[in-house]
Amino acid sequence: MKENLYNFILGIADNSLILGQRMGELCGHGPSLETDIACTNISLDLFGQVRSYFQYAAKIAGDGRTEDDIAMLRKEREYKNVLLVEQPNIDFAFTLGRQFLFDVYHLAFLSELQKSTDLTLSAIANKCIKEVSYHERFSSDWVRRLGDGTNESNQKIQEAINSLWTYTDELFHQTKADIAMVEQGIGVDVTKLKESYYMQVGQLLEEATLEIPESKWFQKGGKEGVHTEHLGYLLSDLQYMQRTYPNMEW
Amino acid sequence: MITTEQHIDPKLWSILEQVSDPEIPVLSIMDMGVVRSATISNDIVKVEITPTYSGCPAMDVIGDDIKKALKDAGYISEIDLILHPAWTTDWITPRGRKALENYGIAAPLETEADKDVLLNGKRLVKCTNCGSQNTRLVSQFGSTACKAQFQCVDCQEPFDYFKCLK
Numbered sequence: 001m002k003e004n005l006y007n008f009i010l011g012i013a014d015n016s017l018i019l020g021q022r023m024g025e026l027c028g029h030g031p032s033l034e035t036d037i038a039c040t041n042i043s044l045d046l047f048g049q050v051r052s053y054f055q056y057a058a059k060i061a062g063d064g065r066t067e068d069d070i071a072m073l074r075k076e077r078e079y080k081n082v083l084l085v086e087q088p089n090i091d092f093a094f095t096l097g098r099q100f101l102f103d104v105y106h107l108a109f110l111s112e113l114q115k116s117t118d119l120t121l122s123a124i125a126n127k128c129i130k131e132v133s134y135h136e137r138f139s140s141d142w143v144r145r146l147g148d149g150t151n152e153s154n155q156k157i158q159e160a161i162n163s164l165w166t167y168t169d170e171l172f173h174q175t176k177a178d179i180a181m182v183e184q185g186i187g188v189d190v191t192k193l194k195e196s197y198y199m200q201v202g203q204l205l206e207e208a209t210l211e212i213p214e215s216k217w218f219q220k221g222g223k224e225g226v227h228t229e230h231l232g233y234l235l236s237d238l239q240y241m242q243r244t245y246p247n248m249e250w
Numbered sequence: 251m252i253t254t255e256q257h258i259d260p261k262l263w264s265i266l267e268q269v270s271d272p273e274i275p276v277l278s279i280m281d282m283g284v285v286r287s288a289t290i291s292n293d294i295v296k297v298e299i300t301p302t303y304s305g306c307p308a309m310d311v312i313g314d315d316i317k318k319a320l321k322d323a324g325y326i327s328e329i330d331l332i333l334h335p336a337w338t339t340d341w342i343t344p345r346g347r348k349a350l351e352n353y354g355i356a357a358p359l360e361t362e363a364d365k366d367v368l369l370n371g372k373r374l375v376k377c378t379n380c381g382s383q384n385t386r387l388v389s390q391f392g393s394t395a396c397k398a399q400f401q402c403v404d405c406q407e408p409f410d411y412f413k414c415l416k
Contacts (some may be wrong), residue, residue: 034388034389034391034399035389037389037391037393037399038373038389038390038391040393041391041394041395042396044305044307045303045304045305045395046305047305048301048303048305048306049304049305051304051305052304052333065334110315119334120333123333123336124333125333126333126334126335127301127304127333127334127336127337128304130336130415130416131303131304131395134390134391134413137368137369137390138390138391141390142367152369160395178390185327
């Protein structure tokens with residue numbers, strides 16, 4: 001099995017899976033019908049993307065596991081998503097702030113992945129980037145609107161950005177698999193995306209009359225499987241059906 | 251090989267045309283542009299379909315419906331889901347666009363106009379009920395992943411707009 005490729009794909013897919021689950025939690029709980037539908041649509045896009053990645057990963061693994069097994073039957077430490085995406089939906093500002101901080105990265109990442117020498121991955125990236133550009137418009141729009149809105153909305157989105165800031169640096173860390181994939185022309189050198197990421201995010205925060213957090217203390221660990229306490233709870237929801245009724249199918 | 255051409259065996263056109271998008275029943279999958287190839291070899295029909303959006307839940311149903319339509323016509327078939335080249339709203343045929351409008355869904359505008367509508371609040375989308383361009387965006391995301399929600403300011407009709415995807 002091509003272990004580095006497999007782990008590289010999981011690294012990408014797990015971000016979408018976990019963020020998709022978080023956005024899906026808003027189904028029936030969004031602040032208005034339109035935002036509820038928007039957030040669940042984003043969730044649906046992300047899950048769709050995850051299916052493409054996991055189908056490919058299952059093929060590479062070649063040990064009889066299916067896309068569902070990979071999504072549903074791993075243990076917490078085996079999930080490689082960044083800490084940012086597993087943070088809870090504390091309020092609407094947090095939810096959209098998290099989405100925005102991830103979308104800007106996601107869009108830049110997919111733009112590079114389109115150039116991958118792995119044709120399956122470049123095709124998936126080519127497909128996903130169209131959807132993610134809608135996500136990024138939506139979340140940027142809300143950060144702007146909340147920041148430039150009332151005193152209360154400004155304060156809430158500022159608090160969200162301040163709290164989530166510590167998870168942004170991890171987006172640009174490389175795992176062993178990432179480095180190997182970059183060397184083979186398959187992966188994306190995320191370290192090169194960092195500068196323009198902070199510039200782009202900074203610009204939008206300014207536009208939204210928000211302050212750019214100054215803290216230089218950053219959390220990490222998700223990419224290596226070391227997660228915050230929130231992931232376990234999320235997984236117990238996500239995996240409930242498969243754990244309770246093993247091998248069930250729709 | 252990168253190609254945006256469709257390869258459909260002429261014998262299969264009329265069969266495939268009868269299959270419709272389960273979420274937009276008036277729209278044939280051929281007018282939707284999701285069938286990229288359909289060929290017959292050794293009595294087995296191979297059909298390649300491509301999703302409109304990655305998470306489109308209609309794809310599984312479309313695959314099953316194609317199989318059934320072909321079976322009814324006496325063919326055994328295999329369905330493959332392909333991602334490349336990625337589907338674009340340009341592949342919706344003129345007849346498909348008309349079917350959408352008649353069904354109450356505004357057809358996608360060109361890329362720039364689409365951006366103006368969704369981002370800058372420009373009023374370019376025509377109301378499917380009264381034809382007025384005095385319409386407003388309610389939400390960038392609508393009842394399915396491929397649509398946005400609009401409302402006509404003149405006749406008050408709420409309607410879906412099929413987002414441009416390129």
